[in-house]
Amino acid sequence: MQRSGASLRRELSLIDAVSVGLGAIIGAGIFVLIGIAAGLAGPAVVLAVLISALSATLTAFSFCELGSALPRAGGVYEYGHELIHPMVGFLMGWMWVSGNIVLGATASQGFGYYLSALAPGVSFRLAAAALVALVTLLNALGTKLSASVNNAFVAVKVGVLVLFSALGLLNLNPGNFNPFAPHGFAPVLQAAALFYFAYIGFPRIAVLAEELRDPERDLPRAILTALWSSAAIYLLVSVAAVGVAGWERLAASRAPLEEVARMLGVGWVVGVGGLVATFSVVLTSVMGQSRVFFAMARNREMPPSLSAVHPRLGTPLYSVLLSGSIMMVLVLTLDISGLAMVTSFLVLLSHVLTNVADLRLYLLGREPPFKAPLRPFHAAAGAVLSAVLAFSVEPRAQAFGCAVLLAGALWYLLYTRLARRGERGGQASVRSAAR
Secondary structure, three states: OOOOOOOOOOOOOHHHHHHHHHHHHHHHHHHHHHHHHHHHHHHHHHHHHHHHHHHHHHHHHHHHHHHHHHOOOOOOHHHHHOOOOOOHHHHHHHHHHHHHHHHHHHHHHHHHHHHHHOOOOOOOOHHHHHHHHHHHHHHHHHHHHHHHHHHHHEEEHHHHHHHHHHHHHHHHOOHHHOOOOOOOHHHHHHHHHHHHHOOOHHOOOHHHHHHHHHHHHHHHHHHHHHHHHHHHHHHHHHHHHHHHHHHHHHHHHOHHHHHHHHOOOOOOHHHHHHHHHHHHHHHHHHHHHHHOOOOOOHHHOHHHHHOEEEEEOOHHHHHHHHHHHHHHHHHHHHHOHHHHHHHHHHHHHHHHHHHHHHHHHHOOOOOOOOOOOOOOOHHHHHHHHHHHOOOOOHHHHHHHHHHHHHHHHHHHHHHHHHHHHHHHHHHHHHHHHHH
8 A cells, every 4th residue: 555645546537526526416405405494494495595506606616716726635624734724724624524424424324215215124224334335345446436336326316306397397386486485584594504515515526636637627617517507406406396395395294305206296206316316425425535534644634544545446445444434333323314404514614714715825826727706705705605604503503513623623632742742752763773
């Protein structure tokens, strides 16, 4: 195995990168969250989808600038590490990884529920664990292999959602949109904060920057294409769902899109879509987490074995196995379906700091290959909107997220202190032997 200082193979194309983004973004969130968000906002869930997309776009511009300027594995971790402070960068990576581990484990359990519904008698928890084991194996065997499998699944799930939307729009009842915001505007913001959970996959492209063939050109294109395509699909799906079933029925259902699909006579569509959507989310989740662990280890903030690259497979094997193992423990021991808001809170906080890092890039006079429109105002607006959405989630989710952040700070302070002490001890031994 190649260790610290090793780099990853550049073998991903623009299409692969877009597909990773779509695979990460379009997941179980749209199949479940549309009902919860409709219960908060009513028909204005459509507006919530657009508000969260706007916030995501502003932050995506920052990712595009930073990713083109610093095309390294690790994404938000590397941006904070270089442009703000090493500890801040570590905490950004810690929050991002924590949120994405919960997201991947949630999607795994979602896969188990969909499979057990289609094949009664199958244990949802064992199905979720089998999925985690499979995607961990795929990620270990090669990035290009994982990307190719993801491309096929993304094509299927996008096709399923387009078909669902087309049938829904043809059977739409305009009366279901009146009154548009029955609970006022504040719940629309809360719904937007929740729905941000369905967009948070786009930074997963950034953590793969070191594996793109032309990251300065392809990373910004991939992020924006994946995000805007997903936003268009979400908008169509939300309009179709509200228009066919009405917001009250969506809010009362545990499987809102499945219920709408049954009303349209195509219940199987959501079953198939749910399976492939959750599969690709888990696949790209392990891919993204492992690259952040790899980058942290390369900077001596995690055990050095996590920065080892397999000489034949070209993957950070131990980081992949760590990511899969953590998710396996979660899906086998906990019901984590209620942690969506914790994920949103953690990732939104990391996005606030990502926008701050982009402002630092501007203030330092560094010119990235990709320059966002109205630079640097998008970063300031993105930071504010991300903060507003982060603190719109329920207080319990904020408290849990802060506990995760505290655990990260303790790890950084203790591990880096021990690592420095070990390095000094090793240097002293070398000097003593030289004498």
